[in-house]
Amino acid sequence: MTEGSPWSLLTAVGLLGVFGYAAAAVAALVRARQAGSRWTGAWAAPGREVARLLVRQRNAVVGSDRLLARIGGALLPVAAIMALLVLPLGGHAISDLSVGVVWFNAMEVLAWVAVWMVGWGSNSAWGVVGANRFLAQGLSYELPHMFALVTVAIGAGSLRVSDIAAAQGGHLWFVVMMPAAFVVFLISVMGFSFWGPFDQAVGRDIVGGVAAQLSGIDRLVFLAGRYLMLTVGSAMTVPFFLGGGAGPFLPGWAWLLVKTAAVLGVLVWAGQWWPTIRMERFAEISWVVLLPVTILQALVVSIFVLVGWM
């Protein structure tokens, strides 16, 4: 696959869709087992939900800002696909920017815009509360997340994602050298895809929050975007922390898929293992604990680089 050809973009988006569906299917399976329902058909549950949403009417609330809601809903999957452009598949990224790390950061920050627009555009108290909860969550995880990305770039000496993956070949992976940054990165992946313990924006206590008034194709696009963001975040963990395509026996792209599946599995498990964390409590932890920890982690890695250990 040559860099930048339309064939690799289609493959990448197709794989993204497959993994996103797999995440949804595993989540449905786990939920069915824990509820004591029939779980044999759970793998098809996301597909049947897609079928249901395709025939549903859209919802229109009086006085709602439909333009913003629809732009926001469409923006979420588009941001995920744009973040995918810098992921090195089989050694080549579709667009291997020299500042791939910053590009990824910019694309996942678009999720703030998307989720807020959908929440605001629903003209519902629940939607507005959910949208602002998401902004509060974003402010909490974003600074530690940026420092984690900075640490990764320091360790590899480059902002290019393929350079970062290559820098871990033959050496200790970054997950060992900078574990705090790894944990913070996983937290932020759950944060920007409002998944698991960080799903306060679409929480049950505000009856679905941002997604409360979504129906039909709008809902399908928005929730698909959520799974795509989760998958892209898991996929980016691999070149950043887990050595990219490094590993015995299998070719690079196969290892990438295996490792992505592993990280995705961990995130799906984490989603149902812990209750939702409320932002009024998490904000203090993120600013008082996570931020100093990530700054210290950056200091430690900088010293390693200066001394020559990395």
Add this chain to the structure above:
Amino acid sequence: MGVTRALLWLSIPRPFVVVVPGFTAVRLRVEHELRRRGWVEALTPANADLLVVCGEGGHAFAEMIDLLWEQLPSPRAFVRILSPDAVARQFDEARLALRDLAAVQADAADRGDAGAHSMRMDGMEMSAVDQSDGHAGAPNGGHDMDMGDMDMSMDMPGGIPMADRGADRDGLKLDQLHVPLGPALPDWPTGLIVRLVLQGDLVQAAEAEVAGASGGPSFWLDAEADAIGPSRVRAAAAADSLQRFLSVAGWPSAAATGRWLRDDLLASVPDATLNPRFARWLRRVRRSRVLFWSMNGLGEVGSDAPDGLRGDVSARCWRWIDELASAIDSSAATAQPAPASWGGQRAEHAKVVLSILPTLLAGQELAVARLIVASFDPDLEALQAHTLPGSHD
């Protein structure tokens, strides 16, 4: 039309369940049936295709159900269930109705977009932002519109009045929304209405009331007399409250297991041992540091309240966990001593909760307010059973 028919056939219905006070038996059977079929409940009418009404209420409830029905996008079906035995059959019929392409198209033909109807100003408190929010369907018999000094002759877009402003705890003047946490809210005590004045997501003021008079009996008190055994019934009631609480706390997977436990407790004989998975589940809930860290110090109730309500949200949650522990872990060993009059105690608790909720909720965030209400889980049916003349204990 072959594609539409195929897609309709493939879809799994998503029901929105509305419970009328007095029909808890129907609700429990509905939840059991949904769990058995693997149907996931919808959180709002906008996402639902099946409106399941458990029971029959008065005129106010009928109005609210009409409002909810309007908000369901097509394809949709309506089910009113009056007895627990009819649940399975009526669900099958509803499923067939949803797959009937001709009926679905006829229903959709004379609607515009779902929910886009004009404002109904009679007898309903207006939420300043969104009246098509299904939870604004407050069955309020009175015709008072307490919107302060709103000039109703102003030309409002869509007929929605603008919000009035009020002082906030930081000295700002922010818009105030009147949001009723109404009777048709998922994971909400049956028959309770709490009217909130919200600024942002902070509750400025709250009022609690009961929605209509329940015609039916109180399920938990009646079930005590059955063959299940009183300690199992109390444990099932605790499981019911705990699963609602866990759902509100954002832990739907644990809540689902809680429902399963409740159904098993209600279906079992007094001394039967329960599935060991429930013991594992209870251990996990008990040891969840994240859950108790996030609830520490919320909703403190002082010592002037009855024993069962004292402490913060965590303390009340622990009481349910202890009740369940004695039912699960030691089936033959020491069961919890039966309180003198369990039914009277539940009624007393509900009455006290209705009186202290306004002070407890003022100044709290919306999530905390819902957690506080979920930690009480007042049994309003027991309250009505005890206050209505001529009813049993």
Add this chain to the structure above:
Amino acid sequence: MVDAIVFGICAIGSVVAGIAVFRVNSMARATFALLASFILAAVPILLLGLTYLGVLVILMMVMEMMIMLVFMLMYMMNPAGLMPMTMVHNNRMSLIIAVAVFVILVSGALLTPWPRTGRASAVEPTKALGLDIMGPHMLVMVIIGVVLFATMVSVIVLSSARGRYDRFGDDLRTRPPRDPVRGGLGR
């Protein structure tokens, strides 16, 4: 050629979006129009080959606009634009000043003798930027950064209605502090 077309689209687009900020009634839409204007103004930076700066500007602008949005909705009237409202005040004078400033800036941009290098430098622009900041200008950067942070913190502390004595009591010894909301660490 492609560069010129993209630049033209971005130039016209950002001006149109900027005008839209004052034409729409809704505060939310005004903010997103402003965001669109900023992003379209950041794309020419990418065209100049300054990839790091361009993507960074987009990243920063998105985050800043979302935070500004929260404050705009809190403080400004008519956040949803449901009532028709004029957003501009003192029209004539502002227009005169705006046009005058525009003329000055455009004449400066077009008439200044910019240095012509003719080809891109060998060193990566990001690295060159970093070396320049960390080298002779490092002292300035560090001081500015710390001063900005201190300013932000002191503004928030000064504007808060509750002080130390409200939180910790008259003898500053009450632990945990009396706050309306307990934080995650119970400090």
